[in-house]
Amino acid sequence: MSVFELAGLAKLHRLVLVRVPKLTDNAIYHLGDHGRALERLHLSYCDRISLKAIHHLLRNAPRLNHLTATGVPAARRMGLSRFSDRAPESLDEDQKSAFRVFSGKNINALCKFLDKERLRREQAEAQNIPFVPRSDDKMDLY
Secondary structure, three states: OHHHHHHHHOOOOEEEEOOOOOOOOHHHHHHHOOOOOEEEEEEOOOOOOOOOHHHHHHHOOOOOOOOOOOHHHHHOOOHHHHOHHHHHHHHOOOHHHHHOEOOHHHHHHHHHHHHHHHHHHHHHHHOOOOOOOOOOOOOOOO
16 A cells, blocks of 8 residues: 555554655655554664654644654754653764654644744745754744
């Protein structure tokens, strides 16, 4: 089954898509739009997923309370690690730096942070100035 078919399953609560090299933003958008019952999603080491697609998923999957994005390059952006659960002590430093597991209230906090980033990007475009991603919650463009 494809992700598009899986997203249409009304009782789909958990989905593991680890190391799926062909998984793209389109599939994540579709999961966000149609995976209303989705509670847990594992996307580790899927390197073709953007932060924009993850944001769409967070905003549109109301029951999502656990997202694993370890090894997803977009999730390594500065400022996102503070929303991640703490990495297990058994991991080495490289593994800890790639560890991105968002759960519980951190899912909502991450979504709010990404909402602010989107708003800042739109303001920067409206003022015709370069957008610079931030790691804090300030709305200042500089």
